Amino acid sequence: MNKTSFSVKSALWLILLLLLPLQIIAAELGEAGKRLTALPGVSDVESLKSKHFQEKYVFFIKQQLDAKDSVKGNFEQRVILCHRGFSRPTVLVTEGYNANYGLREDYIEELSQIFNTNIVLVEYRYFDKSMPTPCNWDYLTVENSLYDLHNVNQTLHALYKGKWIATGISKGGQTTMFYRSYFPDDVDISVPYVAPLNRSVEDGRHEKFLQHKVSTKENRKKVLDFQFMLFKRKSTLLPMFEEYCHKQHYTFNAPIGEIFDFSVFEYAFAFWQWGYDINDIPTIEATDKQVFDYWINIYDPNYFSNQNVFMSFNVQAAKELGYYGYYTKPFRRFFKRNLSIKTAKGYLKYLMLPKGTENTKFSSSLYKFTVDYLTHNDPKMVYIYGDIDPWTASGIYGLPFTKSKKNLHVYMHKGGSHLTRILSFPESERQEIINLIDKWLKE
Helix, strand or coil: CCHHHHHHHHHHHHHHHHHHHHHHHHHHCCHHHHHHHCCCCEEEEEECCCCCCCEEEEEEEEEECCCCCHHHCEEEEEEEEEECCCCCCEEEEECCCCCHHHHCCCCCCHHHHHHCCEEEEECCCCCHHHCCCCCCHHHCCHHHHHHHHHHHHHHHCCCCCCCEEEEEECHHHHHHHHHHHHCCCCCCEEEEECCCCCCCCCCCHHHHHHHHHCCCHHHHHHHHHHHHHHHHCHHHHHHHHHHHHHHCCCCCCCCHHHHHHHHHHHHHHHHHHCCCCHHHCCCCCCCHHHHHHHHHHHCCHHHHCCCCCCHHHHHHHHHHHCCCCCCCHHHHHHHCCCCCCCCCCCHHHHHCCCCCCCCCCCCCHHHHHHHHHHHHCCCCEEEEEECCCHHHHHCCCCCHHHHHCCCEEEEEECCCCCCCCHHHCCHHHHHHHHHHHHHHHHC
């Protein structure tokens, strides 16, 4: 055998060895997976197990860092596809954070469960596997995130040509709302869950809600009295608080005494947001350990720590999503005697932003753009809220334009928290929502 023929055969064997893993992977993919790999910008398609879908995949799609300037570079965004059928409707989950939960074998989404749809779950840029490297916060904008969704939508329309429903929860619900405002023709129906529409970094409506509106006067007083108890017992609770944070390896941008104070204020928001039982609040007879254990179970100081995995959200809240302030008026007599802080104003920038973003300025342009769109249009949308959830205070419920719409519907679940879903409602109202969406899907 001469050297030339040996080299050719060696090269052929090398090519076969390189192609073999790809052929094995292709063999593992179902029809949806095979079609998915052929779409532009799609890479690293991997099959996942599912209890609910005959095919399920995680993959990446190439996105521009700056949607309007390709020169700025690209990043890879993680997407999860749950396939039921090419002729079935498709639910586009506009996640506001990471998509790790979608990897679970038992993952299913409420609308997909009700209407037997496919699911396309899109991880939000700058979270987990969709974090650009290096991290330049300039490109973390809502507008860029909506172009991400638009690209995913347009790319996967090659597979799924039926009706599309966009949906998301909390920040994901905000994203659903903004996405409809920016790209009104991408989807047929939008269902934002518990989605706020904030006007500023400290919106102001949440404080009034917690002070005057949530639940009953008696229940509001019980929550307030527990906060009083925490401040009164600060001298004994603070060492327990500090020890807990030390064991968890939390670090903060402020002294631990200040973190304690902010954590007491945060308790009220957390209590109502997640709908905890008013009867479980410790009474004045409770021991310090009982008080501390109950408090830390509802609110974890990781929320204010440098280890918080939602730092990207904090940047967006300061930049354009807005947030909430703290209702501190009843605690004025404690400020000099028991508190380490003089004011709670500006806490988001003070405590919760990564280095280099402390001077971020808030723009209300996103809020105004969205209100303008919803005022002058009537998209097929179903908003879901819970009436004890503080985020409802800055939702679209009660805004003037909601009363004159034929297609835009707002449903409020009595006693519902941030966990409110369609299936949370009483049977008659639940069926009304389901029938409405089903009618739209069949049109």
